[in-house]
Structure formats: structure tokens, C-alpha cells
Amino acid sequence: MAWALVALLALAAGVAAWQDPRRLRIGVYLTLAIGLASIGIAGRLAILLDDSDDPLRLAWALLGAVVLAILALVALGVASVFNGFTMLRREGRRPSNLLSLVFGVVVLAYCALIVAVWWFDRNHTDVALELFFWLVAIGTPLMYLGFVFVAFVGYGLVYGWAANRWARPVDAVIVLGAGLMGERVTPLLASRLDRGRQALDRSRARGKDTRLICSGGQGPDEVVPEAVAMANHLVESGVDRDLLWLEDASTSTEENLRLSARVAAEHGVEDGRFAVVTNDFHALRAALLMRRVGLDGFALGAATARYFWPSAILREFAAILWEHRRLNIALVAVAGVPLVLLLARAVVSLA
Incomplete structure (x- = not known):
């Protein structure tokens, strides 16, 4: 079955x-x-x-699996904490750069609770049982979030590989904007533009009159629209300016897509096929948004610095949870019932 x-x-x-x-x-x-x-x-x-001659073999195997799982969690937590400090050092003390650090602290705290259950079980059974209930109560909603996170990251990797492997020619390549340094693109945005140029060249080499749309408006701290800086970067790298269209009014990924489709339609490309280029951590969410706004095609991801990836993927995951917040709130609420009951019992006992 x-x-x-x-x-x-x-x-x-x-x-x-x-x-x-x-x-x-x-x-x-x-x-x-x-x-x-x-x-x-x-x-x-x-x-x-269990059918073997050694009756303890199964017990030792189960113990080994549990120990390995805990050690893997500890390693994940430690790596996330170190990555969080790296993000703060290299990218600044912004709330979004704290995600990896916070994630690592939560994982390590949960591992500490597991060790506490084991330790008190050797000496104080009642305390261990109480801690075990808290372990299960906290772990149930975390298990749900962990499952969705694995599904998101795992399929994101599969989608990114498949989109790159079987990418078909398109009518236009849309490169999504990012922050600027003055009038120049950042290394992150430069990697997107390089990936977009590759997609443009490959599509045109296969007989399609493909164009590239630089998509990005002007933020409050930017001196020029991102689309302008992106186009200048591409022209300096050898791309024919006649192959470039600009969309310079968007302020979000969804606006990038909707307004870029409008620009394409103004140039005679209606109901066309598009390749949306962003960074690898953002590719799957960009593809989901393409489907939401009715844009045919696929998303491609440019490589991202290793230290930047964990915090970026956590930020994307948080955005996915928010975009489907009703369903996720309902499921977390169901999974959190044991925790709510324990908290209620603790409040009553203190009253």
C-alpha cells in the first residue's frame, strides 16, 4: 500500500x-x-x-541513526550561525541579513532541548517526560515548516537545472533588476545580466528574433533607474543597444513581470514566450509569479556567492509562506495545538 x-x-x-x-x-x-x-x-x-542473530544490532542501528540526525542538526545550526555573522560583516546589519543567524540559533536551541531530554531521563524521569512533551509540541510545527522548506529548496534546484537544460527559444529575455552602486550595477545584478546575455545569444542563435528587456525602476536611494544602468552595462559589454528594451517603472518582482509584458506588447510581442533571468535562489519564485500573472515561459537563475545563498533562500522561503499565508497559518495552527495546550497549562499552573 x-x-x-x-x-x-x-x-x-x-x-x-x-x-x-x-x-x-x-x-x-x-x-x-x-x-x-x-x-x-x-x-x-x-x-x-531484527531477524539477524545479534538481537542488539537493530537497537545499535537505531541509536546510530538518531545520533547522526542530531549531529547533522547541530552541524546545520553551527554553519547557519557562522553564515549569519558572515552576512552581517559583508552585507551590513539589516534585518534581512539576520535570517541565517536566527535560523541557526533556533536549530541549536532545539538540539539543546533534545540533549536535555536525554540527560534528565538518566536522573529525573518526571522532568524528562515534561521536556519530551515540549520537544514534541515545538517540533510539530517546525516539522511542517521544515517539510515545506525542503520541498521548496529541493524542487527549486530541480527546476533550475531542468529550465537551463531544456530551455527553448523565446521572444524576449527579461532580466530582473536589483540594487545599484551609484550609476553602476552591483556584482549580484551583473551576474544576472551575464546570464541574460547568454540566454539572449542562445535564443537568437536558434533563429528567434529575441530581445532583452532590462526591468527595474528607480529606488529612493538610486540616482538612475535600474533599467538604465543595466542597459549601459550590457552595451559596454558588447550587446547591441537595438536589442534592448527598457522597463523602468517597476518596484517589485510582480511589477517587473507585468510591466515588462506591457513593454513587449508595445513592441509587437503579445502572448509571447519569455525567459525571466534572476539569481538562482529566486528563480523558482519568479517562475511561480510568472504563472500567476499569465506569462508564458520559464525562469533562469544566475550563480550566487555561497555566503549569500543561505540567507537569500530563507528570505525567499519566508516570501513563499507569506504569499500563501492563509493556508500556512491554518496548517501551522493545527500543528501548533499541542504547544498551545502546553502553554495554557503552564499559565494555569502559574496563576
């Missing part, structure tokens, strides 16, 4: 991807299928170990 469900989930993911790969539910289906398959394989291994 379990393997039939795995096959059904894999089939659902395949059908959804065939219809339109720009759906997060595909990642959810695949993550569920891989998780159930892993549980099934682990179950078969447990049966084999």
Missing part, C-alpha cells in the same frame, strides 16, 4: 510538471514520495536487522 502511494505521488508530480512545471505542489509531491520511500526502505532494513 505504501509503495502504491509513492507511485501515485510520483505520477501526480509528473503529470503536474508536464502541464506546467511552475507549481510548488510538484515539489510537495516529490518530497512526500521520497520521504515515504525512505521510510519504506528503512522499515525493510529494520526487519532484516
